[in-house]
Amino acid sequence: MAGAVQGLESGYGGANADVTADAGKRYPVWVGVIDGTLTGECDCQAARRGAALCPHGVAVALAAVDAGLRWAPAPARDAERTDGKAALATLGPQEKAALLDALLRAHPELAAEAHALAVRILDPRTTGHRDHGADYGELRDEVAAGVEQALRDLDIRNMHTGRQPGYGYVSPEEAAGQMVEEAIERYRQDLRRRLKLGLHQAAQAVGAGIIAGLRACEGTYDGDEVLCYAGEDLAENYGWTVREELRKHGLQLPVQEDDDEE
Structure with a gap:
């Protein structure tokens, strides 16, 4: 038996709960979906041996379904929260070069303007002064x-x-x-x-x-x-x-x- 599930709640994109085993030991468990696979995190021996979902994780998952628990949405990825303008300002020379190459590949219509800007950078007489x-x-x-x-x-x-x-x-x-x-x-x-x-x-x-x-x-x-x-x-x-x-x-x-x- 996996044991009794207590303190069931949504969290971190899945469900959290404590599972008390028959021997009386309590395991904090998290269950959620990662890359399309139901996955659990637990400190039991089965989880340590590499099981994606140990018996305690199964118990939490079933309890969440029975309770109609609305699992919390997965947290936004760091890249989705980062200010793109601020990130651009921190790029180094090599990163800026890679960005320019990627931009021109995605938008070849910008090539002529990029060529003109390159000459303008290298020769001050083209700045219009x-x-x-x-x-x-x-x-x-x-x-x-x-x-x-x-x-x-x-x-x-x-x-x-x-x-x-x-x-x-x-x-x-x-x-x-x-x-x-x-x-x-x-x-x-x-x-x-x-x-x-x-x-x-x-x-x-x-x-x-x-x-x-x-x-x-x-x-x-x-x-x-x-x-x-x-x-x-x-x-x-x-x-x-x-x-x-x-x-x-x-x-x-x-x-x-x-x-x-x-």
Whole structure:
């Protein structure tokens, strides 16, 4: 015998009750439908062995039917209660990219507008402002600030010198140079993608920003920093790749931006 059912009530999308077994032990039991299957939760040995519905659960289910108990509706899923606008605002870059891909797949009619917006983001001259020079100046300043901050954030504790597996002996100067190269690589990639798209003025602004950020870090070292080992002329030593990328496309940095330009 499953035992006597007491305290029968609706709850959590099903029915709750206490079932007292013949031996006098009381089991709190819940019964409800999960994925189309009548399921129970109980602490008895049968439930622990994996039974979807133990004898105590059967007793509660039958008692609920006999009592005409109106089972409580299943609680709303979290996704149904979440504010979609707030969720959108919290998405990171990769999640936003995935969202855009999904949106364009679902609504291909938005592709033309998305393409125009992409160009507008990458090239300030398409924003509709009259003073395009000011727009490119803002892009240059933004890149310069980003490069300078990235270089000043380099932590000497991450500089691996001495004998390194697969590299042999690495001097402090070599290790510092590698860290500088890695810090500015994202900006060089930005330069290359704009050149590939034919956004030459925007690419020149990015290149000028990289050089300006490098130059801003010259001669301002304080104590034992990575930049102390990276060389004195950062704009010359690490900016030459920027100049080369521009030259490949018949471009150069504005004269006022690059004192090293021939």
